[in-house]
Amino acid sequence: MSRIAGVLRRTFGLVREHVGTDQMGNKYYSVPEQKTWTGRVIHAKRMVEAANPTEYEYIEGSIPIEWDAWIRGRRKEPPSIEELLKNESYRVQIKLKAKEVEEKDLALQAKEYREGLVATPAKTLAKGHASSTSFGKQELSEEPSTAGNTFEPGSWMPNPKK
Structure with a gap:
């Protein structure tokens, strides 16, 4: 039987063996080590045929952990x-x-x-926005501050040194 399977593999290409199907409909295959008709050796592989083949619809958990371990070779037998x-x-x-x-x-x-x-968590009450120049201050100061598009160069002069 293996001689016939070998001839079929060399004639028609890779032969994959169905190993199992999970509850989501994914099908798992094993491709044993084989030779092509040219004599090239193809190493054994494990593969999954997704129930949802489009890549953009794949979500985490589409392949159960146990089957993922089998596909990656971390376990010998399929679950x-x-x-x-x-x-x-x-x-x-x-x-x-x-x-x-x-x-x-x-x-x-x-x-x-x-x-x-x-102690209960402290509840803080902040007035204004933290990026504001008057954040946390009770009174507005006369110190210069930028106000975006209303800034006029040269309109403010520093206090003389004492």
Whole structure:
């Protein structure tokens, strides 16, 4: 059988073996090491045929982590359906636990604020904009300031030295 497969590979080009499909519809293939009809050796490859082939529609998470590890050669065997389902349920549990911990932390923080154990965050009241020359000043000074397009060269003279 391998002799026939070798003849077919050399005649028709690369032969890829379907390894699996994920829940999003992506198909994964393995191309074993083979020789072309010219005798050139083609190394083994792993590839994915995306369910959504247009590049601009790709979003992070379009390929599950387990399949990504197989494609990049970080694992030898492709993931099984049981493994994918187990890992997905584990990820959901971790997200729920993280949400619970965050809610408990916010409740504890609110309790500490009410009891006076922790100082409440300072609330500042700023008048004007920080880039303004009069920011934080009670009175407007007579010192020169630029006012964009109303600046007139030579209209201000410095105070004489004392």
